[in-house]
Amino acid sequence: MTEAIHAREIVKNLGRHPATALGLALRRDAEDEIAAWLIASVLLGGRTKPTTAMASFRALAARGATRLDAIGNTPPGLLIGILEAAHHPGAESVVGLLQRLTRGLGKTPTATLSAIAAASDGLEDLGAKLSALASGFGAQRITRFLQPLRDSWPAAEELPLDAAACAAACHLGWIGEDDADPSALRGFLASEEEKEGATPIPLADLEAALTKLGRRACRRGRFERCPLGDRCPGGPFDAV
Numbered sequence: 513m514t515e516a517i518h519a520r521e522i523v524k525n526l527g528r529h530p531a532t533a534l535g536l537a538l539r540r541d542a543e544d545e546i547a548a549w550l551i552a553s554v555l556l557g558g559r560t561k562p563t564t565a566m567a568s569f570r571a572l573a574a575r576g577a578t579r580l581d582a583i584g585n586t587p588p589g590l591l592i593g594i595l596e597a598a599h600h601p602g603a604e605s606v607v608g609l610l611q612r613l614t615r616g617l618g619k620t621p622t623a624t625l626s627a628i629a630a631a632s633d634g635l636e637d638l639g640a641k642l643s644a645l646a647s648g649f650g651a652q653r654i655t656r657f658l659q660p661l662r663d664s665w666p667a668a669e670e671l672p673l674d675a676a677a678c679a680a681a682c683h684l685g686w687i688g689e690d691d692a693d694p695s696a697l698r699g700f701l702a703s704e705e706e707k708e709g710a711t712p713i714p715l716a717d718l719e720a721a722l723t724k725l726g727r728r729a730c731r732r733g734r735f736e737r738c739p740l741g742d743r744c745p746g747g748p749f750d751a752v
Contacts, residue, residue, distance in 0.1 A: 517684065517743055519704055519718050525739065526721035530556060531660045532714060534569060540664045546625050548578045553657040554610055554649075560601055568598040584614035609648045616645035629665040638667040660716035662694060673697060676726030677719045683730045683746040 531538060534552060536545045551572065555565040571594050572578050577586055588607050595603035617623055622631070632638035642654050658668045672692040673681075681687045687696040698715060705712050729738035738744055 517740060517745060519686075519701060519713055522725065523713055523717050523721045526724045529660050529714065529716040529720040530562060530566065532717050534566065538660055538664050540626060543624050543626050544579060546661070546664070547580045548573075549660065550580070550613065550625065550657055551578055551583065551610060554606060554613070554653065555595075555600065556656060557606075557653055558602060564598065564600055568595050568600040571595070571598045580614045580617060583610050584618070605648075609646060612646035613649060620645075626665070629661075629667050632667040634667055635670040638665070659719065660714070662715060669694070673719060674723045674726070676724075676731050677722035678726070679730040680722040680726035683744070685745050 527533070530552060531549050534548075536542075536549050536552070538546055538549055548569075552565065552569045555568050556562060560568075569578065572591070575586075575590075575594060576582055577591065577594070583591065588604075588611060591607045591610070592603045595606060600606065617625070620628060622628060628641050629638055632641055638658075639651070639654055642657070643649060643651075655671065658665075658671050659674070661668045662671055671694070673694055675692070677697075678687070678690075678692050681697055681700070682689055682691070686700045694715060697718065701713060701715065701718065725739070729735065735744075
C-alpha cells in the first residue's frame with residue numbers, strides 16, 4: 513500500500529509561500545507588512561527567479577526600502593542600483609512600477625491597501641481598484657499579490673486557486689476536477705489537520721507548494737518529473 517502523502521510534507525519538500533519565507537505576517541491590521549508584500553510580489557514578477565526576487569527584497573530591506581513611503585522618497589537611481597547589485601532583471605522597469613504604485617496609493621482617499629480592500633465590494637471591485645493604482649499593475653501581478661491575502665481580506669476570499677495547484681491537488685485526490693474554489697482545498701486542510709492534531713498550514717503555503725508540483729509534473733502529465741514518484745496516490749499519469 514502506498515504511504516500517504518500529507519500536506520505538511522508537500523510544503524516541507526517544495527517550499528513555503530514567498531511571503532511566509534520572508535517572515536511577513538499578513539494579518540488584516542499589519543499594513544506595513546502588507547505593503548512590504550506588495551513590493552515583494554512586484555519583485556517576483558516576470559521571469560525573475562524566486563531566489564533572485566527574495567535576495568532583491570532583502571537588499572531593499574537592508575536599506576530601509578521595503579515601505580512604500582521609502583520607495584517614494586528614494587531617488588530612482590539608488591533603488592535601481594540596489595536591484596542591479598542583486599542581479600535583478602529589468603531593475604529600471606520594476607522601480608518605475610513600484611514608484612507609480614506609491615504615487616497612485618497616495619492619491620487615494622485612504623492611502624492604505626487594507627482600506628481599499630475593506631471598501632471593495634468583492635473580488636472584481638478590489639481588482640479594479642488595485643489595477644487603477646498604476647499602469648503595469650495588471651491581472652497577473654494583482655493575483656500574485658492577493659493569493660496570500662485571502663485570509664486577511666474578505667474581498668479576496670473568492671480568488672481562485674492557481675491552475676497548476678489545482679492540477680496537483682486533483683491528481684493527489686485532495687480536491688475534485690476543475691475545483692478551483694479555495695474552499696475545497698481549505699476543506700481538505702481542515703480534515704487533515706483534525707486527523708493530525710497539528711498546527712494549521714497556511715493555505716498560501718500549500719498553494720505555493722502545489723503550484724510548483726503542478727508546473728513540474730501534474731499539468732503536463734510528466735510522471736517521471738514528479739518528485740513524489742511512486743508515492744503519489746494518484747499514480748502515473750495517463751499517457752499523453
